[in-house]
Amino acid sequence: MADTLKFELVSPERLLLSEQVEMVLVPGTEGVFGVLPLHMALLSTLKPGFVEVYQAGAVRERFFVTGGFAEVTPSSCTVLVDDAVPQAQLTQAYAAERLSKAKALIERATTEEELKKARVAMAAAEFLTQSGALH
Numbered sequence: 001m002a003d004t005l006k007f008e009l010v011s012p013e014r015l016l017l018s019e020q021v022e023m024v025l026v027p028g029t030e031g032v033f034g035v036l037p038l039h040m041a042l043l044s045t046l047k048p049g050f051v052e053v054y055q056a057g058a059v060r061e062r063f064f065v066t067g068g069f070a071e072v073t074p075s076s077c078t079v080l081v082d083d084a085v086p087q088a089q090l091t092q093a094y095a096a097e098r099l100s101k102a103k104a105l106i107e108r109a110t111t112e113e114e115l116k117k118a119r120v121a122m123a124a125a126e127f128l129t130q131s132g133a134l135h
Contacts, residue, residue: 002037048124062087
């Protein structure tokens with residue numbers, strides 16, 4: 001059995017991470033799922049949560065993601081995200097700012113599409129503030 005798989009975390013701005021890993025936990029909309037080498041192929045949408053990257057049997061990196069898609073093959077896992085922030089950069093001030101911006105988006109929404117996007121932003125901000133992962 002293969003020991004690692006290629007993992008890539010990609011935001012609209014840049015490639016955040018590209019390396020061989022032992023395992024990845026991904027926040028799918030149907031629940032968090034783990035990806036190991038030789039995993040069956042799948043596509044999944046993502047909900048707000050944490051992508052956890054494992055090396056040497058432990059979490060090496062965690063990223064807060066607001067949503068996106070994951071593509072899994074037996075040899076790779078590619079996660080395309082709307083936004084990703086390393087856990088080390090998550091602070092109470094950052095979470096409060098996201099929550100404030102989400103509330104403002106809801107108040108200013110004039111179309112159903114704007115309201116839908118604002119609710120997604122609010123869900124991500126609420127998850128972040130309740131996650132217990134802030135510094």
